[in-house]
Amino acid sequence: MRKFFQGLAVGATVLAASVLSAAPVMAQDVINFGVGLYQPDKDKNDATYTPLAQYLEKKLGKPVKLRTVDSWEGLAKSLANGETDIALMGPWGYVLANNESKAQAVATIEYEGKPEYFAIMVTNPKSGINSPADLKGKTFAFGDKGSTSGYLIPFHFFQKQGINPDTYFSKVIYTKHQAIETQVAEGTLDAGADYNRNRDAMIADGLIKAQDSKIIWTSDPLPNDAVAVSETLYKDKAFVEKLQAALIGIGAELKKQPNLLPPRYTGFVKKDNSYYKPIRDAGLATGRLQPK
Missing domain, CATH: 3.40.190.10 (Periplasmic binding protein-like II)
Structure with missing residues (x-):
């Protein structure tokens, strides 16, 4: 009888572990949104991207805290150390973050209708x-x-x-x-x-x-800036899909609220890590990126 109950206990433990591993990872209560220093100074950068942060807060149903990070390397590191959950960042900064902390691209910004630049x-x-x-x-x-x-x-x-x-x-x-x-x-x-x-x-x-x-x-044409999420947040597939839907919806929303993005930026398109392969290849070729 004791062996029977011991067997039930072990079975319950295994079942509980399997249920926990299958459960989705829930996004945290506050989303830290990191943005590179695109504008001449931090105050102007914060003012430029606050409408986007507010839009995401409304669509995601969670407080979104905007933080300007003054270098691409710094933004990549902040994704790695957990200071940033979502980041709008340059392609090379994204590749560094992906290499160092497995951050994942979920969308690419469009400039005059194109997801590329020079x-x-x-x-x-x-x-x-x-x-x-x-x-x-x-x-x-x-x-x-x-x-x-x-x-x-x-x-x-x-x-x-x-x-x-x-x-x-x-x-x-x-x-x-x-x-x-x-x-x-x-x-x-x-x-x-x-x-x-x-x-x-x-x-x-x-x-x-x-x-x-x-x-x-x-x-040659280069992939535009990425919206990347931390490795932890990327595991929450429902949240990622909600974020992608919100970003893709910005194109239509700009007609009503033009200040959601800086001038000439026209929205986002769904992209993943593979879109940034040309940048990764350049990093490997120059020795600036060490594969892990």
Whole structure:
């Protein structure tokens, strides 16, 4: 009889374990929404993305706390250490986060109806620089090392050309995208790496003049910024589907509330980790990404 009850106890334990393992992981009460520093300063960035956070809060039925993180590397790390649950982040930052903490892309932002953009190199038209071949001995700026267009893709380009930036340029700096465009337009920096969306926005906002900025190199199309969720949150499939539906619904919602996204951003499209393979391949090729 004792063996019978012991058998029942073991069976109940196994059954309970199987039920628990099959149960969905429930999302936490407060969702921490991390956003990269897309705007010139944190206050403007927070103001720009607060409507999106409020929209998500309404659609997800949970408080959404917005936090601006001033570097792509920092945002990737915040996903890994649990400070961020959902992030709107650059492609390279996303690949880093996926590699380090298994964060997962669930959507991609669209710019003028397209889920892709371009890395560029810019100079001042008065510099006499017409192509990357003219950059030897010049000053050059990369974005931070978690940036796709500001660092990874131009670095990969230089690598394929047999160029070591540390010896090829007279000086290399790492700074923000907006600072690169401003210094190039002022003529205090010979050239730098950026992305077409940022240059377009700065010209439209009057932060730089089009006649003071010239593109001398453009990359192949790159996947736009990702909306990624932490590994823990990704296990809650019902929540992920609800989040994707909310993001896809923004396209129609913009007609009623244009400030949900910055100008020229037109919505989101459902994408997953495989969409960011070109960025991952570039990271592996440059040695900047170590497979785990």
